[in-house]
Amino acid sequence: MEQGAAAGWWRKGPWTPQEDELLFQYISQNGEGRWSSVSKCTGLKRSGKSCRLRWVNYLRPDLKKGQLTPQEEGIIIELHALWGNKWSTIARYLPGRTDNEIKNYWRTHFKTRSPSTHLKKRKILNQQQAHRRPNNVTITEPSHSHDKEMAFSSIIDINHQSVSSSDDFVAPFEMDCYLWNLDDDHHLPNLMPHEYYHPFEGDAAVDYYVQTAEVLL
DNA sequence: AAAGAGACCAACCGCATTACA
DNA sequence: ATGTAATGCGGTTGGTCTCTT
Structure with missing residues (x-):
């Protein structure tokens, strides 16, 4: 004691x-x-x-101060869709950000459902959308979260990504591509970039994220 | 300019898990 | 194997700041 x-x-x-x-x-x-x-x-x-x-x-000296970047926001949205309120787990993929900060961010931006918040959310997501490459896609329901967690762990492993550096994290688009192209053993197929299956694009992607955020609350 | 509402953030609480004697 | 202390995590609260009316 x-x-x-x-x-x-x-x-x-x-x-x-x-x-x-x-x-x-x-x-x-x-x-x-x-x-x-x-x-x-x-x-x-x-x-x-x-x-x-x-x-x-x-x-902690390695903490990032200031607003989250659009990339970080995208990662939070995607990881929350995978893992739900596992804030500390999500924080591990955002070097320099704390679980508390991410939790607060999520609560502020996605917990409330007022029209203004909804619009703001769409704006953020549209910004992220601008970074995504075009692709021909159809909407597919996400698989079980456990499967996705396994897949995401494998992504980091497969690519020997260091998540300890503040400048080195997986961009949302890349995560999507990896997640949706892994086979059952979580290996990436040998595809040309344009052959990658990317399930979310345009308004469909925005709607998916918004719906996911709301369903999970 | 003032008041109210909403956004943001720091910090606390309780519970779960882990470490150790 | 068990009990206790330490640590970690997620939920919640309350204060302050900013924006809107």
Whole structure:
């Protein structure tokens, strides 16, 4: 049990710059982990849980600040369609972004269904659509999420993609192509680019994403 | 200019899982 | 094998900012 938990003297609420500094220094010297000993070593009146959250969501030096890019938004939409509210899993494919940030983003942009939000959503998706290559397609229902998770894991493996670098993530279009062209053993066929089957295009794609987002809520 | 609504974000809570004695 | 502490995750809340009327 953490020292202050029983006594109930943990400080709550917004962090001060001084607290941030203490936590940052502690982790710089000792590394991440051992969160429960942070308060003992630094004098911070914060629970280990609170310290971890502050570090992960705010202080970590590799965090990306600022708005999500259209590419990142596209990835979130696609991965959420695959995995649902597995925010930490989704965050792994968005280097520098936190599960909390993605969760907040999703909640803000897709949870509410007011007309304005709907329009905004369409605008975002239309922007993403502009990056997609043309193709002749038909709409196909997505397979089971488990299958898609397996497929997506294989994608990363097949292509030896590093997801640890902030500049290196799989673009939405590429993900679609991979997902929809993998065979049962999750291997890519030997196809020319124009032969790839791409299930989503144009308004059909937008509608699919919007519907998926709404169905999942 | 003021008030209300909506968007955004930080942080907390409770539960589940993992690690360890 | 079991109990407990630590950690991780997802849901939720509340405060602040921005936009609209």
